[in-house]
Amino acid sequence: MLFHVTMNVRIPHDADPRHIEALKAQEKARCADLMAAGVWRHIWRVAGQYKNRSIFDVPDNAALHEILMGLPLFPFMEIEVEALCRHPSSIRDDDS
């Protein structure tokens, strides 16, 4: 089941840079794992902002919540979630 997730990352100016760098590295690794597992299906960077648009494929809402709450950068993220479903005009088999 697909969800459209927007993540706006806001790092406080006075945050410890090394702590943040470590979190970013963990985030990148975590994302790679989830993408490899087909869960984090798409991730794109919005040009000019520390923001991404992502598509998640999860069994249900609870799974999505666990994944997002578990992201290393979660405490610094404003997250919006939208439930998606297959569009009647889509001709792709893999868009649902």
Add this chain to the structure above:
Amino acid sequence: MLFHVTMNVRIPHDADPRHIEALKAQEKARCADLMAAGVWRHIWRVAGQYKNRSIFDVPDNAALHEILMGLPLFPFMEIEVEALCRHPSSIRDDDS
């Protein structure tokens, strides 16, 4: 080059139903053509709303504009466009 496009469709209550149905049919056909051409790469329906989230792959802004202005339902759409680029965490080759 990828763009994230949000289309909110608002059909006026007093619009001529047959005209609208005709536009919807043209829209669906147009979308299928563009998807087949790899231009309209993804389209998902937002659950509970007459709204979609789409990803377009176009050579440049002008091409995107022509395509969107040319959509049969364009006059009834509120459209938001965001320029996307490859995310450093993405492991997919086909997400840029």
Add this chain to the structure above:
Amino acid sequence: MLFHVTMNVRIPHDADPRHIEALKAQEKARCADLMAAGVWRHIWRVAGQYKNRSIFDVPDNAALHEILMGLPLFPFMEIEVEALCRHPSSIRDDDS
């Protein structure tokens, strides 16, 4: 799987009253059926507004979308959908 759905109903002033009354009756019947089926789990009226807060229990996003798009009053509704999951503090078995 639970969804929090907000429905704001806006009937245009110049709508045909009989058509609207008919839609309202169909809406009420449809709601009763869905509640009986355990799909429309809760519906409450927001005091002072033609707006409700509802909880839906559906197998997935697509099912939710079909139900909402199929509501007789859908064309006159502004709908917001939020994916819910069980709260770690909840002691109720039937809140997920």
Add this chain to the structure above:
Amino acid sequence: MLFHVTMNVRIPHDADPRHIEALKAQEKARCADLMAAGVWRHIWRVAGQYKNRSIFDVPDNAALHEILMGLPLFPFMEIEVEALCRHPSSIRDDDS
């Protein structure tokens, strides 16, 4: 009498983690007590956010206010309150 309450929790980045963990534990216990008493009737987590949607059953506004102001995490919450009443379409006896 039912109220729809939305709680958005925003913990400052520089808050003392142990103090926050203690508050969270107290919050969980308090919630369980109120749910057992039938006051905090429903609580759901909004997927992807530190936010919940709740339904309270209280004798009056003042009782609701005392309960919410008394929540351990109250100082870190943005709270919205809506007065609810029974929806004419509801077929449930226990939704008012």
Add this chain to the structure above:
Amino acid sequence: MLFHVTMNVRIPHDADPRHIEALKAQEKARCADLMAAGVWRHIWRVAGQYKNRSIFDVPDNAALHEILMGLPLFPFMEIEVEALCRHPSSIRDDDS
């Protein structure tokens, strides 16, 4: 129990003037009755706008909803409702 109610009246330009005048007369009469009954406790006009701020004293949410939905001008009103309770600083006996 007190509620703070804001009513913004928006009469469409093409509404039938006589129908609206009739509704306004009914609204005024209804308001007077409710004030006499101590239900509509206060009503003030916001300077420069077709908007009022009101305080209602009602037994519960459902009573408030019935009253507001029953107002002759309800179809032309945007209404906001806030649950009030006695303020710890108030020295008035009749402000709760």
Add this chain to the structure above:
Amino acid sequence: MLFHVTMNVRIPHDADPRHIEALKAQEKARCADLMAAGVWRHIWRVAGQYKNRSIFDVPDNAALHEILMGLPLFPFMEIEVEALCRHPSSIRDDDS
């Protein structure tokens, strides 16, 4: 002359608790004085929030400004002011 004043109090998390408690006590005393003088005519607490809705009766704008700027908690308040006047539907003599 009446004014509708909304006060949203936002105390920073790292404020000195004793200083704030002192300010709150001064605020309560100041409010009582102003209510006794008939200036702060009404004050109600909005359920679930550190926010009040108040009605002030003052000779003019300048007097209102001096009073509000002089409130001990003023530095922590977001204040909205609306000029009120007697509503044509009011049957109360003391609502203007």
Add this chain to the structure above:
Amino acid sequence: MLFHVTMNVRIPHDADPRHIEALKAQEKARCADLMAAGVWRHIWRVAGQYKNRSIFDVPDNAALHEILMGLPLFPFMEIEVEALCRHPSSIRDDDS
């Protein structure tokens, strides 16, 4: 006593042009009278919009309300009102 009043004029596309022209002429005459009387102290046009920023000098809120509600174009105006008072930095005698 001074008030800052913002008037945004929105004339519906299908309004009768002659009726609107007549209202505009009456509005201009009314404004001139009020300016001559020192009530409508200042009026400026916001460049590029059918919007003005005005300063009114009136004895009280009710007077302001009567004047604004009485303006010929009132039904087509979105009006915002702010109570003003003399600024401690002003060196002008005539700015209060």
Add this chain to the structure above:
Amino acid sequence: MLFHVTMNVRIPHDADPRHIEALKAQEKARCADLMAAGVWRHIWRVAGQYKNRSIFDVPDNAALHEILMGLPLFPFMEIEVEALCRHPSSIRDDDS
């Protein structure tokens, strides 16, 4: 003197198409004249929307206002105006 002007064009669905086409032609001609005169210095189309971002070079606010109010499509435009000045980082002579 430079101004940043945003024009959002909203043509009502029930507008007379021929009238609108005539206005669009006049608008295009007017724009060309103003650009030739160096007044309408830049105009760009925002991709996907009936909206433009423009830079005007005018002697003063009044001149700008006359030009914008005189545009054939003005009645169908939402216009935002910002006063610009030379940026200290600019190395272009012709950007002020």
Add this chain to the structure above:
Amino acid sequence: MLFHVTMNVRIPHDADPRHIEALKAQEKARCADLMAAGVWRHIWRVAGQYKNRSIFDVPDNAALHEILMGLPLFPFMEIEVEALCRHPSSIRDDDS
């Protein structure tokens, strides 16, 4: 040339009081100078807020920018600027 300028002053709670007092004194002196020079034509305090509405008379945008950026309290201000021009209804010679 006239500009409508709104200044919302937000002093951080942890700012050094003496530094702020010094800035306020400089601001007041600067304002007096500019008013004496006829540049800062009007300044009014918005009742109940640390906010003013001002009218500036300047030769051009750049002059306005220099003045505003040079205000001692500029770093603590949210400023909105609107270009004004003479209103066709104004009967005052000195309102442009």
Add this chain to the structure above:
Amino acid sequence: MLFHVTMNVRIPHDADPRHIEALKAQEKARCADLMAAGVWRHIWRVAGQYKNRSIFDVPDNAALHEILMGLPLFPFMEIEVEALCRHPSSIRDDDS
């Protein structure tokens, strides 16, 4: 390909002034280089605010993103990006 970029700079009050001054100097130098290269085509200051409106000419979205993320003041900027294309009314050859 052109992009309309808005940059709102928000420097925290407690930032180290020397560090900020250094960043500003680097920003100015970087801007000059990019303007010389024809990438940062236009930059204007919005009067009264620490905000600029800019036009970038870049080969694609990714290039734009790299440039903006690489700006020394990026961490203190709120950035909005809009894809532009040639306007059908433009008579300038160099506006696309």
